[in-house]
Amino acid sequence: MDDLPIGSNSSSVKSCMFGSSQLAFESYLQPATKDKIDHLVTKLNQSLDCYVNNTAHRTKFDLMDAPIAYIRESLNAFDKSYKDKMLSILTSIVHRCSSDNMRDPLFCIEVKSPQDICLLASILKLMSSSMLQAIWCLRHNSNSGCLKTLQDVLSCKKYESVVHLVDCFRQFNICLPIQKFVFDVMKTHPMRHKESKWMFLHFSGLLSLSYVVGLYFLVKDCILTMMSLLNLCL
Structure with missing residues (x-):
């Protein structure tokens, strides 16, 4: 960009790439393409507004069934030997999330950016499928004899990489009712x-927040992420 040599590591290149000198995304688009994108974004905003406004009409089927x-x-995408455990854990959490009384002003959330919500849903799908692939690789290596014991898996660099990424979530606070409930259950086995x-x-x-806002498509993506993580735990 800006006639700078390819491969340069100078601070001016980084500033150009990530700073105020970076060209706006729209400048790379043909006018007709930008018009199409604007039209799709408008339709997305309207559809999500309608979706959220219809939350009051949701039934027991939408909330739990x-x-x-x-x-x-x-x-069906997970190890059969763990199905019953995973179903029991997740069903319990869904029941609590769908019935928790969260009328406190702290939990009053307004969806201001439908694009961000849809991006989040896409990221969760990608993250879940990536985690499943990583776990499959670990298990496959174990079955092929490369990793003969649980200790071999725990000391594997691939496993350490996954755990390092998972551990980044330690920075977030626990404040919602469902989080406190799950945390109290986990305290019975503090070393696990x-x-x-x-x-x-x-x-x-x-x-839980997805239930509060009424974003039931995001509910499914949260569930898929939690299923992938349970697969890692089990």
Whole structure:
């Protein structure tokens, strides 16, 4: 950019790439393409506003039956030996999230950016599928004899990389009712899943907030992320 040599590591290049000198995204688009994008964004805003406004008309099926059916269907992608445990844990959390009384002003959330919500939903899908692939690789290596014991898995660099990323969620606070409930349950086994529990707590909270706002498509994506994480734990 700006006639700077390719491969340069100078601060001016970094400033150009990440600072105020960076060209606006719209400047790379043809006018007709930008018009199409603007039209799609407007339709997205309107559809999500309508979706949220219809929250009051949601039924028991929307709140509990549909998410639990989604859990049962998605379990086919996971290890069969853990299905019952995962179903029991996630069903309990869904029941609590769908029934928690969160009328406190602290939890009053307004959806101001539909694009961000849809981006978040896409990121959760990508993150979940990536985690599943990583866990499959670890298990596959174990079954092929490369990793013969649990200790071999725990000392594997691939496993350490996954755990390092999972541990980043330790920075988030625990303040929602479902998070406190899950945390109290986990305290009975304080030495288990010391890193992964923070990520699980984070997404149980996001699941609860998705119920509050009425974003039921985000409910499913939170559930999928929690299923992937449970697969790692188990």
